[in-house]
Amino acid sequence: MNRLISLLLVSVALIAGVAFELPGVARAELIGDLDGNCVVNFNDALMVARNIGYSEGSLRYSETLDLNHNGRIDFFDLQIVASHWGEHC
Numbered sequence: 001m002n003r004l005i006s007l008l009l010v011s012v013a014l015i016a017g018v019a020f021e022l023p024g025v026a027r028a029e030l031i032g033d034l035d036g037n038c039v040v041n042f043n044d045a046l047m048v049a050r051n052i053g054y055s056e057g058s059l060r061y062s063e064t065l066d067l068n069h070n071g072r073i074d075f076f077d078l079q080i081v082a083s084h085w086g087e088h089c
Ligand SMILES: [Ca+2]
Pocket: 032, 033, 034, 035, 036, 037, 038, 039, 040, 041, 043, 044
């Protein structure tokens, strides 16, 4: 069930990421490449989706996954991954 929810979140984020440009996100590095394999793809989105809801102070919180640095792994972080989908080194 959790996998299904993760897939649903990734799908929604992909649609939203295509629909909206996210302002203020620098492109100096490969934003959204969370596993460091030089491409932003499903695995990166899944890393965020699996940890949505965790915030600073939680053992499962990760600054790396909190792409907008608001202290919480949330849908907006997933949306950032989606907006960089397919980019590579
Ligand atoms: Ca990656």
